[in-house]
Amino acid sequence: MDSPLEPFAMPASTDVAWCPGCGNHMLLKAVRGALEELRIEPEHLVMVSGIGQAAKAPQYLKVNMFNGLHGRALPAALGIKLANRNLTVVVESGDGDLYGEGGNHFLHAIRRNFDVTIIAHDNMIYGLTKGQASPTSRRCMTTPVQVGGVLLEPFNPLAVALALDAPFVARAFAGNIEQTRAIIAEAIHFKGCAVVDVFQPCVVFNKLNTWQWFREHTCELPEEHDLSDRLMAMQQAFRSDKFPLGIFYRNDKRETYEELVEAGESPLFRQPPASDEAFRAMLDAFR
Amino acid sequence: MDSPLEPFAMPASTDVAWCPGCGNHMLLKAVRGALEELRIEPEHLVMVSGIGQAAKAPQYLKVNMFNGLHGRALPAALGIKLANRNLTVVVESGDGDLYGEGGNHFLHAIRRNFDVTIIAHDNMIYGLTKGQASPTSRRCMTTPVQVGGVLLEPFNPLAVALALDAPFVARAFAGNIEQTRAIIAEAIHFKGCAVVDVFQPCVVFNKLNTWQWFREHTCELPEEHDLSDRLMAMQQAFRSDKFPLGIFYRNDKRETYEELVEAGESPLFRQPPASDEAFRAMLDAFR
Amino acid sequence: MQEHPDDFSMVFEGAAGQGVQTITSLLLPVLRKSGHHLFSCTEYMSRIRGGSNSTEIRVTGKLRRACVSRIDLLLALTPHAYERLHARLHERTLIFAEKETFGEHWDGRCIDTPLSRFATEAGGAVYSNVSAVGVVLAVLGIPLERCTAYLREQFASKGEAVVEHNIKAAQLGYEFGVQLSADRKPTLPEPSPEQPRDSLMMDGTSALGIGAIAAGCNFICSYPMSPGTGVLIFLAARAKNFGIVVDQAEDEIAAINAGLGASYAGALAMVTTSGGGFDLMQEGMSLAGMIETPIVVHIGQRPGPATGLPTRTEQGDLDLALHAGHGEFARAIYAPGTLGEAIDTMQRAFDTAQRYQIPVVVLSDQYLLDAVSTINADDIERLSVKPDIVETDKEYKRYAFTEDGLSPRGVPGFGAGIVRVDSDEHDEDGLITESFEMRRLMVAKRLRRLEALRREALRPTVIGEPNEAEIIAVSWGSNRGVLEEALERLDDRCVAGLHYSQVWPLAPESAGMLGDGRKKIVVIENNAQGQFANLLHRETGIVAARRILKATGEPFSVEEILEKLTEVAHGQST
């Protein structure tokens, strides 16, 4: 890794456990570029992840890190944000983590619309556990578990996010590092729940969705795309001939959850305990 | 309850634990009507539910019943269907059960598209636990937990189902018992994963979404609605001025999961164990 | 006159929705004003309308914290009352019910009480319960005025008409009640003159909630589940006043992970649930152990397995709490038995979680949570619980090795350092490691704190004189009250008691206090297998000679425990 003087740089000795050629490397660069562009202070940023290859990403940046359980990044991120609204909270995890084990939290994080950026490393496979189908695996891909090919319809994260009125919905491809960086920067800057699904080839286990495949199967959103039109965004999200890249939908009008939650305006760790007076007043109700 | 000669009738002594005036009573009638219309044999029908007021429904019919854990009706239903494809499997549970605790299973049941009918008793509240917000509770409703009002955007089951390409998506209102019965009959008859969200007033805990409210806030789908058009269905699902009733979407072309799963064509309980020959042949691979 | 001059027990029965709760909530304050000691507990079905629920109110000469089987006065609003409660009636029980609906079991003890007529006269069927209150007040010889003021207050928001209907209903009942022949009228225990001024009346749920607020809890995320929900509601109602962030999670897994996220960021966090929900929190418990992040988990026990009896009581989840979560890590488990212990142990739970950076469980049950009794405000002490947090510097390492295995805890956004926690095995920086040596050190680090936890464990409460006794009866959690009263009634110096309000780790003096194997040990538990007896055996080597167990979903009554202890005591002396 590069100069430790850069704000997010890890020591040169850091051993990155990803395979050579993996899309995660480029995605990491894009994230780091976005963070640097936004001039976020590492001490005020928390990266939250689950478990998987993707979920190792926060280990490779000098930032606060909550590397929690497989599938459970989002609830942890919620707790962090509610406990200290001054923190910038970014979730980075895999497609299996966020849409499989963690599918329920994905739904309800969007419903809450707390200020978080969800970066899904979507390699359409379970990488760390050596190549089983993930929720986004395409039909018919064979694996040691899906010996007859994947039978399930792929999970459509963008369509589901739109169905739940997520206010920021985007797709990127790690191969387009510049676009990815720009989208992620905008997503982190956005106040509210921003969903960014990033195509990221797993060069070891996914022999179907390769760099080449992604290049061939992605395109830009049409010129006339109106990113304030949810139904139009949905139409683009339904596409499977080619997968459009870019910001599908953006709605700046939804209030964030933490704005609505009455307590917790100042960081909870600074909050003094209940005064004895207030405490005794509460007891009086039981007289 | 009525004559025990009717196929699904329980003994007259059956104690129905629902409150007088609750929408569950009418919904139960509608379900029973649909089952009778379809002339399903009780012995070949399994009703599966989770836990909640709604989830008690199968207790009040003379049918096979798997009344499982809160939120876990769908995986149990999957197991049942895969173990014996001859069975008709109907899931009946609450909005909290199916979309809250069980949200992840809802997503992945639709992706599988196994042949099941999901009847969600949607009263926009947690009934059995005495009135906390459910995933479908409207914004601002107050409860003993949501003292400042519900802050989350309501879960939109139809839009999510459509986002995942559920092949049968409908909404009913228990107050329209005839329409409800007809929709449920069609859903059960449908081969594949059929989602029917049924509005059902909880007269004790939900003081916002009353019979009256539902009557005022529902309407029919527009005449020109094309139920083969997923995007049009989505547009209707997005509506919140009034909530259209009827079959939003129907697609008879999706294969069911059990058709695709290679094993298990005959009921597993009838399946003979591996022959000694086949077993020894397998061992030979380890010589 | 009732059997026990010092102890009068009333039970109010009715269907869900008939307002039995209202009866209790009207009677209790009035009786309290009269200076009586009160205890009340509730049993109810898992339904919102119909069925048959009941509440017991004991009026006693001294403070009691247990229920009795014996019913001196039964007020029945449904015909199910007889079938469900008849075994608890005695020859002189006063039974108020409507003859027309009561059914075949009508007998000389029954007094035909036309509550529905009174209700209709007063303004509608809903007022039956208030008429019942009137009847009872009259029978007990308490002036109606003590209640009417209260009725006015309670229903003021509903308009004058409703207030008047209520008062009318109470009056009609009262007029009926006063006619009861004097020889059937009970005599209440003497009101205690020194009933302290600052006594508070509350249920166990409130006591736990008060403990949490006393400790400075400022974050709760939970998914509703009976009987754990009450604590969530208690805190939600006071969230604004005390700056508590309240979030209803989509499921229990989310709840504990959000709690851990919040705690990582510096909140004093808790979750509340019941056994089934706690099952889903196991991986989160394990995570708390691994990332050394404090969290308080309240488990309101109810009978399992699975959904079981959702509104009933049991102590069946001790084993689960002891071993929840895969892998090995330190934890502490409290099990309060009184209001005071509930307030105290909940504070200790936060304190222990913070100081030892571990998950801490508070194990209650439906019985304890719903039971109402009294406590002196002066007896409520606040521990000073502080989030044990340091400001970080550039060199900060979240898992720095120290002698006692506890590293100073930083939080993100406080100081110049970076705070990393990792569910993988990690190094001092909190970064993933595959080193066997680091693993060895980290395992030892995480477990070392168990020694100090053990040293600090709460000593069991001594009841009577264990040194002199031959038999020691042991209880934990909600059974303290019933054991105390049964021992008092037994009044046999050969039997003493020990009550544990912390069940893990066990106080190191346990073996000694239990007589090192030289005494006969009887363990009382609301479960089928004797989970605490097993734990005592494993930890102290002492084998319980007798297990008094009950897993029907009901709590023990004083009579039951008395009977069993009498049996044991006799067995001993012969």
Next chain:
Amino acid sequence: MQEHPDDFSMVFEGAAGQGVQTITSLLLPVLRKSGHHLFSCTEYMSRIRGGSNSTEIRVTGKLRRACVSRIDLLLALTPHAYERLHARLHERTLIFAEKETFGEHWDGRCIDTPLSRFATEAGGAVYSNVSAVGVVLAVLGIPLERCTAYLREQFASKGEAVVEHNIKAAQLGYEFGVQLSADRKPTLPEPSPEQPRDSLMMDGTSALGIGAIAAGCNFICSYPMSPGTGVLIFLAARAKNFGIVVDQAEDEIAAINAGLGASYAGALAMVTTSGGGFDLMQEGMSLAGMIETPIVVHIGQRPGPATGLPTRTEQGDLDLALHAGHGEFARAIYAPGTLGEAIDTMQRAFDTAQRYQIPVVVLSDQYLLDAVSTINADDIERLSVKPDIVETDKEYKRYAFTEDGLSPRGVPGFGAGIVRVDSDEHDEDGLITESFEMRRLMVAKRLRRLEALRREALRPTVIGEPNEAEIIAVSWGSNRGVLEEALERLDDRCVAGLHYSQVWPLAPESAGMLGDGRKKIVVIENNAQGQFANLLHRETGIVAARRILKATGEPFSVEEILEKLTEVAHGQST
């Protein structure tokens, strides 16, 4: 010549992706054909490329089922080998490595082996590992031809060019290897002449899979988690042949609930996972207990808490398995220690689950699952496991009361009856109940089967002569092999062994077999606290005098156990 004439131990080290697995999979069959006894085990990092993994192959004069620390031959593909393995090298270890990359620790034991050059010559860097195979064959004095045929077979599908490259690579290595001076060449143990014809070689995962298929398993639903995934893959590969329905669940909660649904409908169902995934199955375990529905749960243990060390080994989830799920219900837990036990106990797991209508756990660990050894096909017995299902009639009641608490089990769609299961407390019909009496009966019904389960529990395997011994060393699960070999090497009649392949319920003879407290008990476990020792204490009253524990993520080696047992034995005699 190596230290132990009867025992030659080779370790192959390389980064993930360098093909160490291929080395083993080529060498093992060749060595087997030569009639040697083999044991092999693997340790690897939680990454897909890079790092440093290693595989040990032992060539022994008799059947062994344990790993040794001692390395007689090391073939290192990365410079990490020295740092990670140096403590296991001895003075005469043959070290094959490339000097250029090996680093500063190069010494007289090292032989500069230009594998990359050979590989490049053969056709590319990927062939290094096959060259390594050539070297080793030459050094061991095994003709290259034994391997080339096999190479042809293995790579045929990849085309002639690949086959040729592979053969070339092997040849280059071989030519290099034969030049090793004779005095450094090891002598392998004599091939055993009576090596049975029908010996099978496999890892623990395959043995469990074979057990499942032998039992007639026809349904598996699971979520991937190391090291439990292997069983899922094993069954998926054979699903078509054996009519097994395989479903990859969205999470572990779905997995066990689908398993229970399938089992309810008559499938022979199992799930496989590891500790963290099992945490999420707790409520499902509890449901299985409540609805009395069979399910087999395989837990491949790995070091916790939380994510821990995902690819390492531990026995840290015994306590969890013993107490998983809230409430009280019967269960059984097997913990195989050999291939034979794996095949046998997996069948028993299905049988016990069916006959007792309960959840049954099979507790393995990464070490056992990945370790390769041999078993005679003739020694594999099939139990007849039948879904214990009856055809229902109109009057059928799923939970009909019977003497032993077991009701005939019907399934929907088989017979004229209705089959209802309910996670709530229920009556004989399976309908929800609130009756305390019914609750009491059902609790007793569910627990009564524990007696029979206990009576039937597998007796521990006796190693040596416990009656004569003063010390008994106890193991469970994967530690059987290491205990057996250490005892044999110790060769001291004062120490004997007992191995448990069923850990719940414990065989009723346990206390007696352990000498009723008159012998010194040493318990060997791969965890930090001694969970099985605690269980033995609780169940038999016998306190372990010594716990030999290890929780670094590595298995015990024979030397380690030998050393500890020697210590104990000496402590005893002095």
